Amino acid sequence: MRAFVLSCLGLALSTQPLAAQGTLRPDQVKFRDLYKELVETNTTLSVGSCTLAAEKMSARLKAAGYTDQDITLFATPEHPKEGGLVAVLKGSDPRLKPMLLLAHIDVVEAKREDWTRDPFVMVEENGYYYARGTADDKAMAAMWTDSLIRFKESGYKPKRTIKVALTCGEETTYAFNGAQWLAQNRPELIAAEFALNEGGGGDTDGKGKLVSQSMQVGEKAVQNFRIEATNPGGHSSIPVRDNAIYDLADALAKIRTYEFPAQLTDTTRAYFQAVGKAKGGEEGAALIAIAANPDDKAADAIVSKDRIYHSMLRTTCVATLVDGGHANNALPQRAGANINCRIFPSRSIEETRAALISVIGNPGMTVTVVPPIRPAAVPPPLDPKIMGPATKLAAKYFPGVPVVPVMSTGGTDGIFLGAIGIPVYGVPGPWGDPDGNGAHGLNERMEVKSVMVGRDYLHDLVMAYADGK
Incomplete structure (x- = not known):
């Protein structure tokens, strides 16, 4: 979503080139150590452990003065390595509802043989930090943890209680999802007036200029459906028109041309x-x-x-997987496809399924919901109390760069919080390049200046929200 804001706006801004970060301040060196530890803790689903990463962040919080009562480590017996944590800095004004800082600490798989560098050793080269998770989403997880540490060590007393939730499972569809588990099993632990999450951020022009900052205000819900045709089949030497593969092909052609x-x-x-x-x-x-x-x-x-x-305007559904038949010399007994839908906020899974059934128009075909079943996306309000402080601080940290509210055509763990009444906003701050910085791909990276300036911006933004009304 962030990567296209520049092209969408078509703005020619007189921003200054982003100079190299230079010598780090002592507090930035300390943060880099935390960031490096988190990045280098492997949290892939295959061989990693989010639980270990959460325990390491808990140890850092306790070293700063947080107690066992302030920190909740959680995991389930079925998924012992997919745990997370919730940490709390209590506010002084009980009339103000808490705010929640959310970040996922799991990462996409990364094979050493495919990468130029070891994906789980953070190195600095040419003004960038390289490693899996440096961008998605351990930079934000490190920044939230670091802010709690800085608040405690400085003696800062927020008016509003600040909560941090570091969770696992965002990157893998069928994995245990910590944000979902908290929303369904420990909603009181993360109860908040609003939450800040990934999804926003800045974009450069690829040549060293920061051109935009975005605030994600809403997202679509992701849901898969399986459409399937069945048939008694038979010998391929005596074909008939009633053919499961042909039925599936007809259905796919109709879905292709249908516009929600x-x-x-x-x-x-x-x-x-x-x-x-x-x-x-x-x-x-x-x-x-x-x-x-x-x-x-x-x-x-x-x-x-x-x-x-086109996608921002409507629900979209597209075929992503196809299977059918059982032998080269046999009429197919079964043919099916996965239909991946990105459902517009406030529209339901069932009405989307009903639309697919209507479009296909073949009562002999089935349309079933494929687990996991996610809640409907609830659009958060375009709230001046959220946009105002973000825009004001952006003028200080990113002069001349607009803050644009956008709706993501994808999805984040924020959807689980929206389902229990917590509006979620993807905040501005750290920026990326037009190529996506290798997130989910090879040689993932984050610009050093982006990390350090983004850290300061988000720290001040949290304070602005924590002391506001």
Whole structure:
């Protein structure tokens, strides 16, 4: 989501090149050590342990003065290596509800033979930190932990209670998910007025200039469906028209051409209006028109030429896996496909399934929900109390760079918190390059300056929210 904000806005900003970080301050050196320890603790699902990573962060918090009563380490007997922690810094004003800082500490698998460097040894080269998780999402997890440590060591007393939740399972669909477990089993532990999470952040132009910062305000829900045709089959030498593979092919063709209706949230309406004004021309006019009326078919036709805009406007469903048949010389008895849907906020899984059934129009085919079943996405409000401090601080740390509210077409663990009434915002701060910095891929990296400036920005942002009303 962040990577396309620049191209969407089409803004020419007079930002200064991002100079190298230079010599680190003593507090930054201390943070780098924490960050390095977390990154170098392997938390892949195959051989790693989020539980160990959480225990290491707990030890650092305790060394700063937190007690056993302030820290909850959790894991289940079925998933002993997929645990996490919740840490609490109590506020002084009981009238203010807590805030929650969420980050996942699991990472995508990384094979040493594929990487230029060992993926689980953090090294600094050419102004970047390289290793799996340096970007997604251990930088944020380290920053949240570091802020709690800095608050305790400085004697800072927030008005609002600050909670940090480090969880496992975000990167693997079928893994134990700590954020989901907390929401379903220990909601009182993470109860908060709002939460800050990944999903926002900055973008450079790839040439050393920071051009935008985004606040993620809402996301889609991810849900898979299986469509399947069955048939008695028979010998391939005497074919018939009633064929499971043909039925599946017909269904897939219908799904390919079906368009879910365009919709808006407060965030996407504001986003399309801002982008339309910035772009101008036919596309800009269409963006403004669709923001005023999502049923404007002519505007939709123009806007939806951009696949990101198209996805931001509606639920989307696409075939991702296909299987069928059982022998080269036999009529297929079964043929099926996985349909991956990204469901628009506030739309349900069941109504999406009903739409697929209607589109396919073949009562002989089944459409089933594929576990895991996630909650419906609940759009958080585009709240001035959230956007205001983020924008004000951005003017200090990133002068001349706009903070843009966006809705993600993907999904994060924030969806589990939204389901229990906690609005979640993906905050601005650290920035990335147009190529995605290798997140989920090879040679993942984060710019040193991005990490250190982003850390300071987020630390001050947490304080602004903690002392606000």
